Structures are given as structure tokens and as C-alpha cells.
Amino acid sequence: MKNPPSSRRHSHADPSRARLVSVPAAPAAAELATDLDAALTNAALMLRSSEVVTILTGAGVSAESGIPTFRDALTGWWSQFRPEELATPEAFATDPARVWGWYAARRASVRRAQPNPAHEALAYLARRVGRCTLLTQNVDGLHEHAGHEDVVSLHGSLMRVRCSADCSPAFEAPLEMDATEDANGPITPPACTNCKAPLRPDVVWFGEPLPEAALTKARSATFACDVFLSVGTSNMVEPAASLPWLAASHGATVLVINPTMQGQRTGPSIVPLLGNAASLLPRLLARAWPAKR
Numbered sequence: 001m002k003n004p005p006s007s008r009r010h011s012h013a014d015p016s017r018a019r020l021v022s023v024p025a026a027p028a029a030a031e032l033a034t035d036l037d038a039a040l041t042n043a044a045l046m047l048r049s050s051e052v053v054t055i056l057t058g059a060g061v062s063a064e065s066g067i068p069t070f071r072d073a074l075t076g077w078w079s080q081f082r083p084e085e086l087a088t089p090e091a092f093a094t095d096p097a098r099v100w101g102w103y104a105a106r107r108a109s110v111r112r113a114q115p116n117p118a119h120e121a122l123a124y125l126a127r128r129v130g131r132c133t134l135l136t137q138n139v140d141g142l143h144e145h146a147g148h149e150d151v152v153s154l155h156g157s158l159m160r161v162r163c164s165a166d167c168s169p170a171f172e173a174p175l176e177m178d179a180t181e182d183a184n185g186p187i188t189p190p191a192c193t194n195c196k197a198p199l200r201p202d203v204v205w206f207g208e209p210l211p212e213a214a215l216t217k218a219r220s221a222t223f224a225c226d227v228f229l230s231v232g233t234s235n236m237v238e239p240a241a242s243l244p245w246l247a248a249s250h251g252a253t254v255l256v257i258n259p260t261m262q263g264q265r266t267g268p269s270i271v272p273l274l275g276n277a278a279s280l281l282p283r284l285l286a287r288a289w290p291a292k293r
């Protein structure tokens with residue numbers, strides 16, 4: 001039987017088309033696992049017997065740390081803008097102070113945030129399985145704060161800045177580059193000390209390619225895993241959105257931890273675990289490794 005036409009079909013399994021794009025949500029899946037407890041037990045068994053686990057995280061993992069999603073953060077002065085007026089190379093070229101001010105404010109709020117039980121559980125999981133790769137779409141650095149090593153940051157880092165003319169490597173943003181708490185508005189970006197071009201955040205904007213090294217690691221980890229754990233992501237931003245389905249097509253079991261299955265695909269190898277990451281992940285791991293927690 002042919003699949004019904006859908007806006008998601010074009011993007012199915014080619015993360016080599018690696019420009020960051022937002023895709024519309026697919027209809028909510030009709031049939032979901034209703035017995036969460038049984039699903040958790042089942043998922044814990046799979047996790048425990050797996051040798052190669054690949055994790056993909058999104059905004060839902062940081063929500064419990066008080067970090068709003070990009071759209072939810074568009075409040076106050078920022079509410080007049082759409083994401084593409086703040087997170088594209090065109091927006092930066094048009095109004096660098098607006099874009100820099102937005103990221104300086106985001107960075108200041110992220111610096112005050114702490115990792116939550118979801119970050120901690122994932123760092124624990126990485127120590128339990130033979131080979132574990134964490135791919136994240138988050139730019140807040142909280143996985144690293146929780147002690148997770150070798151994080152693959154698909155969308156760059158809010159905590160780093162770089163020359164917009166690419167004359168030199170990215171570097172950690174010093175505190176004085178953050179917005180002060182009451183400064184929510186445009187801030188002129190500092191100039192690169194080398195070439196005088198404005199600095200920019202070291203994040204991937206819509207329409208920009210993902211860092212090649214990160215994407216290569218993401219692809220090989222996706223092909224290699226026996227369990228793919230998708231956490232707190234609605235899988236609506238390509239190319240990361242295709243990774244779970246790519247893993248499934250290569251024989252992996254895909255565990256999806258998210259409050260809803262809206263926008264997610266379903267299938268025989270896809271196990272939905274509906275709920276928020278900070279409460280479900282510790283439960284899942286306690287069940288997989290009961291004595292060692």
C-alpha cells in the first residue's frame with residue numbers, strides 16, 4: 001500500500017541534506033501504547049540488553065531546567081518577531097544588534113539553569129552501556145554540565161561565539177557578552193578582534209548547514225545502534241528529525257520519550273513512552289539497572 005502524501009515524506013532518511021529546516025507536524029498517531037508501565041518494563045529490557053545506544057535529545061529535556069523553547073521564549077519585546085527574524089543568517093545581516101541581543105539574553109538565562117534528572121539519567125546511561133552516543137539539538141550545554149562526555153551538538157552551542165566572517169575558531173562567550181537581566185532588546189555585537197567583523201553566536205541558524213563533523217558522527221551512530229532513544233523532541237526540525245526513523249530502518253528499536261506522539265512516526269520497532277523526560281528517564285533506568293541505582 002502506498003503511503004498517504006505527507007509533507008514529511010521528502011525528508012525521510014537523508015540527513016546528508018543537512019540544512020536546518022522546520023517541517024510541519026504530522027497528524028497525531030491514533031494508536032499508542034496505553035500501558036506505560038508495561039512499556040517501560042519492555043523498554044528497560046531492551047536497553048539493558050543493548051550494546052550500542054544512540055540518544056537524540058531536544059528541547060523537552062531542558063524544559064524541566066526552566067529553559068523555554070525558542071518559540072516560548074518570544075515574550076516581551078521579542079514577541080513581535082518570528083523565529084526567522086532572529087535565527088537566520090539573513091536576520092543577522094539585516095539587524096545584527098537584534099539577533100545578538102536575543103542570543104545574549106538567552107545565554108544569560110541559560111547560565112542560571114541547572115541540569116535536571118533527565119540530563120543526569122542520560123549521563124548515567126552513557127556509563128552503563130558499551131557504546132553510547134548522545135546527539136543533541138539543544139544548545140544550552142546542560143548535558144555537559146551533568147557530566148556527559150563527548151556530546152555531539154548538532155545545532156552548535158549558545159555558550160560559544162565566533163567571527164561572522166569565519167576568520168578564527170569559535171570560543172567560549174565571556175560573561176560580559178551576556179545581556180543584563182533588564183536588557184531585553186537589541187545589543188550591538190562585539191567586533192572580532194582579528195578582522196573587525198561582528199561576532200555571532202556559534203549556533204546553527206535556519207537555512208545553515210549543520211557542522212559536518214557532528215553530522216558525520218550522528219549518521220554513523222544512528223546506523224550502528226541497536227537502541228535509538230529519542231527524548232524530548234517532537235522531531236520537527238530536519239535533519240535531526242529523520243535520525244530515529246533512519247535508525248529504525250536499519251533494524252534498531254526506537255524508544256520515544258515525549259509528552260505526545262504528535263509529529264512522531266509509529267511502527268513495529270517504535271516504542272512510545274509518553275511523559276516528560278525528567279520523570280520517565282529515571283524510572284526507565286531504575287528498571288533497567290535496579291540494583292545499581
Ligand SMILES: [Zn+2]
Nearest residue numbers: 163167192195
Ligand atoms: Zn574575524
